[in-house]
Amino acid sequence: MAKNKFNQNWVHDHINDPYVKLAQKEGYRARAVYKLKEIDESEKLIRPGQIIVDLGATPGSWSQYVRNKLAGKEGGGIDGEIFALDLLPMEPIADVQFIQGDFRENEVLDQLESKLVGRKLDLVLSDMAPNLSGNSTVDSARVEYIIELAVSFAKAHLKPTGSLLVKCFHGPSYNNIINMFKDEFKVVLNKKPKASKDKSSEIFLLGKGLKHPE
Numbered sequence: 001m002a003k004n005k006f007n008q009n010w011v012h013d014h015i016n017d018p019y020v021k022l023a024q025k026e027g028y029r030a031r032a033v034y035k036l037k038e039i040d041e042s043e044k045l046i047r048p049g050q051i052i053v054d055l056g057a058t059p060g061s062w063s064q065y066v067r068n069k070l071a072g073k074e075g076g077g078i079d080g081e082i083f084a085l086d087l088l089p090m091e092p093i094a095d096v097q098f099i100q101g102d103f104r105e106n107e108v109l110d111q112l113e114s115k116l117v118g119r120k121l122d123l124v125l126s127d128m129a130p131n132l133s134g135n136s137t138v139d140s141a142r143v144e145y146i147i148e149l150a151v152s153f154a155k156a157h158l159k160p161t162g163s164l165l166v167k168c169f170h171g172p173s174y175n176n177i178i179n180m181f182k183d184e185f186k187v188v189l190n191k192k193p194k195a196s197k198d199k200s201s202e203i204f205l206l207g208k209g210l211k212h213p214e
C-alpha cells in the first residue's frame, strides 16, 4: 500500500475510533486508558491508599486514570502516591511525580528508587513499548529485555501482595516472558482488553503476589 494511502487509512480509523472519541470526551490523553480501565475493573487492582509506579507513562492517560482512582471524594489531593517515568517529557498531572529518563539506565532507576525511599509498592504498571526495528527477532528480544527489567524492578520493590501489569507482544520471546512471570508470581493472567486492537499482537500480562518477596 502506498505510504499516503496508509496514512489516510490510519487517520480515518483514528478519527472514527470509539475509544479515541471517548478519551476526548472524558478528558484522557490517550485511548490506552481504556485498556487499563478494563483490566482494573475486572481485577480490582487500583485502590485509595496505594503506592503505584507507571512505567512508560507519556502522554499520561494511565497516570490520569490512577490519579482519579486515588482521588479523595472532596476533590482534594490523593490518598496514595503515584510515580511515573518515561523517556519522553510528559505534561504535568496533579499529584503525579514524574521522572524523565530511560528505564534501562541505572542512573534513571536510581532516581526512581531515591524517590521511593524504601517504601514498598502495591502496583507496578508498564505500558513501555521499545522502538521497533521491523526485525521480529530483534524486536522480540527488546520486548523481553524491557519486561525482564520491569519484573526485576517489581521483585525488588513490590509488597508481597503487590501486582505487576506489563504490555507484551505475541512473538518468539512470549513463552520466555510467561515463564519469567510464573517463576516470580503466584498468579499469572493474560489479558486482551477490548480497546487493544484485534490486529495488534499486543497482550497484557498480570502477575499477582510475589513467590519470593525480597
Ligand SMILES: C[S@@+](CC[C@H](N)C(=O)[O-])C[C@H]1O[C@@H](n2cnc3c(N)ncnc32)[C@H](O)[C@@H]1O
Residues within 6 Å of the ligand: 029, 030, 032, 033, 055, 056, 057, 058, 059, 060, 061, 062, 063, 085, 086, 087, 088, 101, 102, 103, 104, 127, 128, 129, 130, 131, 146
Ligand atoms: C504506548 S506509550 C504509553 C502510553 C501511556 N500508558 C498512556 O496511557 O498515556 C509507551 C511509552 O513507553 C515509553 N518508553 C519506551 N521505552 C522506554 C524506556 N526504555 N524507558 C522509559 N520509557 C520508555 C515511550 O516513550 C512511550 O511514551
